[in-house]
Amino acid sequence: DVKVTQSSRYLVKRTGEKVFLECVQDMDHENMFWYRQDPGLGLRLIYFSYDVKMKEKGDIPEGYSVSREKKERFSLILESASTNQTSMYLCASSSQSGQGAEETQYFGPGTRLLVL
Amino acid sequence: GDSVTQMEGPVTLSEEAFLTINCTYTATGYPSLFWYVQYPGEGLQLLLKATKADDKGSNKGFEATYRKETTSFHLEKGSVQVSDSAVYFCALAGNQFYFGTGTSLTVIP
Numbered sequence: 001d002v003k004v005t006q007s008s009r010y011l012v013k014r015t016g017e018k019v020f021l022e023c024v025q026d027m028d029h030e031n032m033f034w035y036r037q038d039p040g041l042g043l044r045l046i047y048f049s050y051d052v053k054m055k056e057k058g059d060i061p062e063g064y065s066v067s068r069e070k071k072e073r074f075s076l077i078l079e080s081a082s083t084n085q086t087s088m089y090l091c092a093s094s095s096q097s098g099q100g101a102e103e104t105q106y107f108g109p110g111t112r113l114l115v116l
Numbered sequence: 117g118d119s120v121t122q123m124e125g126p127v128t129l130s131e132e133a134f135l136t137i138n139c140t141y142t143a144t145g146y147p148s149l150f151w152y153v154q155y156p157g158e159g160l161q162l163l164l165k166a167t168k169a170d171d172k173g174s175n176k177g178f179e180a181t182y183r184k185e186t187t188s189f190h191l192e193k194g195s196v197q198v199s200d201s202a203v204y205f206c207a208l209a210g211n212q213f214y215f216g217t218g219t220s221l222t223v224i225p
Contacts, residue, residue: 004159033213042205042217043160058212090159103148103209107159 003027004108006091012114019078021111023091030096032074033105034058034066037088049074050096081115088112118143122206122216129196129223137191137219139180139206149173149182149189150207154218160205163191196223 007022025032031050035043035058045058047066055066063085067075074093078085089112092105123138141149148167152160164173169184178193189206201223206216 040217043215045212048212092160103213104150104162104165105160105207105213107152107161109159 004091004093004106006089006108006111008111009109010112010114012116013078013081014116015082017078017081017115019081019113019115021076021078021089021091021113023074023076023093023108024072025074025091025093025106026072027093027095027106028071029093029106030071031094031105032068033092033094034064034074034076035090035092036060037090037110043090046076081113083115086113086115118147118208118210118212118214120206120208120214120216122204123219125203125218126220126222129221131198131223131225132195133223135191135193135196135200135221137204137206137221139189139191139216141187141189141206141208143187143208143210145210146184148209149180150209151178151180151189151191152205152207152215154203154205156202163204196221198223198225 004025033048034046049055049068065077090110091108094105119142150165151163153163154160164175166173166182172181180191203218203220208214
């Protein structure tokens with residue numbers, strides 16, 4: 001089974017702090033994604049990566065950055081946390097085979113972040 | 117651009133009732149379509165998928181048929197259980213993944 005793990009299930013930080021959210025997948029997937037989930041808004045893509053050291057902006061990248069130094073690990077960084085970044089953060093990974101059947105995204109359990 | 121629109125919730129049903137959650141999509145080309153489920157406090161899990169027109173995805177009693185003519189991928193289950201209470205997301209894999217806003221389902225005994 002594909003396993004995607006996230007470093008924390010719950011996190012409480014203060015405004016202005018630098019926050020690191022870590023995600024690790026064990027299926028040798030090329031693609032990794034960070035989403036935030038908010039009530040009524042569904043999932044919104046923050047950043048994604050198709051390869052090591054490669055990153056692409058999603059729909060809402062402002063206030064975030066990412067790092068992918070190793071294939072299995074994709075980190076989301078909040079440079080200076082703000083209260084409007086309080087949210088559930090979901091990491092996902094997928095294979096890059098492009099054959100349709102393997103486009104499935106596999107999700108981690110999520111990190112619920114509260115910024116005070 | 118590509119997008120997914122799904123039925124607004126919340127939906128409340130009695131156990132053994134029939135479930136339909138509507139999903140329509142807009143896309144160029146022929147995307148793969150998915151239903152994901154999110155149980156309370158957890159991440160999203162793949163429920164079922166279909167990769168081409170007229171394909172039917174099925175899992176755990178849930179079904180959805182990829183209808184190109186109506187650009188739809190409605191989720192159905194003939195008899196829901198309390199354990200089906202969750203949030204359901206329709207999704208499309210085009211040039212990137214697009215998710216609907218989610219439909220919350222509560223099944224009462």
